[in-house]
Amino acid sequence: MNRKKLEKLGLHLPLFPVTSVGSFPKTDEVTRARGEFRRGKISAEQLEQTERDATAFWIAKQEELGIDVLVDGEQYRGDMVAYFAEKLPGFTEGGLVRSYGNRYYHKPIVTGEVRWTAPLTVEWWRYAQSLTKKPVKGMLTGPYTIMDWSFNEHYADRKATCMALAGVIRKEVEALIAAGCKIIQVDEPALSVRPEELPVAIEAMHRVTDSLDAYFITHACYGAFELIYPGMLDLPVDNFDLEMSNSGLDLLELFRRHSFTKDISFGVVDVHSHVLEDPATVRQRIEQALTILPKDQIWVDPDCGLKTRTVDEAIAKLKRCVEAAKAFRN
Numbered sequence: 001m002n003r004k005k006l007e008k009l010g011l012h013l014p015l016f017p018v019t020s021v022g023s024f025p026k027t028d029e030v031t032r033a034r035g036e037f038r039r040g041k042i043s044a045e046q047l048e049q050t051e052r053d054a055t056a057f058w059i060a061k062q063e064e065l066g067i068d069v070l071v072d073g074e075q076y077r078g079d080m081v082a083y084f085a086e087k088l089p090g091f092t093e094g095g096l097v098r099s100y101g102n103r104y105y106h107k108p109i110v111t112g113e114v115r116w117t118a119p120l121t122v123e124w125w126r127y128a129q130s131l132t133k134k135p136v137k138g139m140l141t142g143p144y145t146i147m148d149w150s151f152n153e154h155y156a157d158r159k160a161t162c163m164a165l166a167g168v169i170r171k172e173v174e175a176l177i178a179a180g181c182k183i184i185q186v187d188e189p190a191l192s193v194r195p196e197e198l199p200v201a202i203e204a205m206h207r208v209t210d211s212l213d214a215y216f217i218t219h220a221c222y223g224a225f226e227l228i229y230p231g232m233l234d235l236p237v238d239n240f241d242l243e244m245s246n247s248g249l250d251l252l253e254l255f256r257r258h259s260f261t262k263d264i265s266f267g268v269v270d271v272h273s274h275v276l277e278d279p280a281t282v283r284q285r286i287e288q289a290l291t292i293l294p295k296d297q298i299w300v301d302p303d304c305g306l307k308t309r310t311v312d313e314a315i316a317k318l319k320r321c322v323e324a325a326k327a328f329r330n
Contacts, residue, residue, distance in 0.1 A: 002238050002263055003296065005215055009182045011135055016286070016300050016325040017068040018318075019265060021219050021241055022139045022185065023080075023305030024073035025314050027054040051076040052127060059131040061315060066322045069183060069299075070136045072128035074307070079105035080141045080187060081149040088168060090114035094151060103308075108150040114164050116171040122179050135183050138176040142188035142218065143169050143208065144201040149190060159200050166207035177214050185217040185241065191232060192223035202234050209236050217241050217265065221304045225251060230258040241265035243303040245285060246272060255292050264293065267303030268324060269317045274309070276316050282324040300325040 006013060026034075033050040036042045058073035077083040085091040085108030094107040121138065129136045143165035147158060155161040173184055186208060191201055209216050219241035225232070229251075232240075240260075244251060244267040268285045269277050289298055300321050306314040 002215065005238060009213070009215060011182060011215070013068055014325075015295060015329050016298055018321050018325045019067065019069040019137070019299055019301045020062075020071055020318060020321075021221075021265075021271075021301060021303075021305045022071045022074055022137070022187070023077070023307035024058050024071075024075070025307055025309055025311050026075060027057060027311060030054045030075050048076070055124070055128055056131055059128055059136075062318070063132055063134070065315070065318050066326070067318065068134065070128070070132055070134050071139060072124055072136060074139065074305075076124055081146050082106050082108060084120060084141055084146060085150065087120050088114055089117060090154070091150070108146075110150055110152045110154045110161060112154055114154075114168055116168040119175040119179075120172055122172075122175050125176060125181055126179055129180070136181075137217070138173070138181040138184040140169055140172055140176075140184065140186050142186045142201075143204040144197075145188050145190040148193055158197070162200055162204045163207065166204035170208050173208055173212060173214070177212060181214065183215045183217065185219060186237070187219040188235075189219065189221050189223070191218075191220040191235075192225055192228045195224070195227040198228050198231050202236070205235050205237065215239070219265075219304075221267075222246070226254060229254045233261050237262070239263035239265055239299065241267075241299075241301065243267045244289075245277075246270045246303050249285060249288055252288060252292050260293060260297070263297050263299060264289075265299040265301045266293075268300055269302045269320055271302045271304045271306050271309060271317070274313060276313070277320055279320065279323055279327075282320050283327055286324055286328055295328075 029050050033047050037047040054075040055072050062070045082105045090112040092109045092111045094109045096104045097107045125138050143162050146165050147162040152161045216237040217239040218237045221243040240262050268282045
């Protein structure tokens with residue numbers, strides 16, 4: 001683990017720190033309130049209060065479970081790309097496209113210069129952090145993924161679009177750091193979509209993170225990592241948050257052939273299954289990780305965001321992560 005950087009930031013985490021990828025299931029109250037808001041039955045202020053109440057619920061639940069690095073649960077967000085596109089000048093809402101399974105989102109269209117005019121996530125981060133003394137991650141979608149999951153009708157090509165977005169995300173990162181955020185996750189699930197564009201994603205992340213004083217994580221899930229590893233290790237972040245369990249820990253073979261040189265948030269429970277893993281299975285996954293990775297490098301978390309699970313399922317899977325991490329610390 002990059003202990004020196006974390007400690008320089010005033011963060012003293014235990015071995016096998018437990019976190020989560022970011023999204024939690026919407027509470028029943030939020031789901032109901034969103035529907036009522038769309039139908040004009042409640043105001044935007046009433047919806048926001050419901051989302052704040054749900055955020056407080058998830059912060060308290062993470063505290064209760066013993067999570068080490070918390071997230072706000074993204075109760076105020078819909079799709080991870082559309083959320084940012086809705087708030088940034090330069091985007092127009094497009095038609096519905098399927099994201100995965102039965103999940104759909106309005107694919108944004110870049111129709112003008114993309115600009116950052118005000119913080120997008122800072123107030124929600126401030127609110128979540130005010131509810132706990134434990135560190136809360138800042139949560140952003142990365143420039144390469146926003147570019148890849150949008151249509152472009154303005155910039156010359158994909159790289160130009162990505163670099164423009166990188167400048168925008170950089171400003172949001174600076175705003176989070178100015179607010180006191182010390183751990184910032186910049187999600188890039190599209191990282192392996194076009195292996196030949198990996199240098200573009202790396203250059204864009206440099207624009208986002210270079211010379212900034214924070215611990216950076218990037219989440220990349222369900223990708224063709226065999227096509228971009230070990231090159232992806234050049235991404236200028238401190239920690240890769242990776243899906244491991246859904247694919248039977250097959251990434252460990254890549255790590256065996258070429259050392260994994262970053263910290264890793266190691267997915268030990270499958271978020272796309274209703275089945276709750278038994279404690280022995282989760283411990284076994286960490287044991288397998290330890291055959292290749294030093295213990296100082298390993299964080300423990302679910303494979304991906306938990307928003308597709310029920311509230312009870314999400315809590316149960318988080319509990320398994322904490323139980324396993326504590327078992328190895330002891």
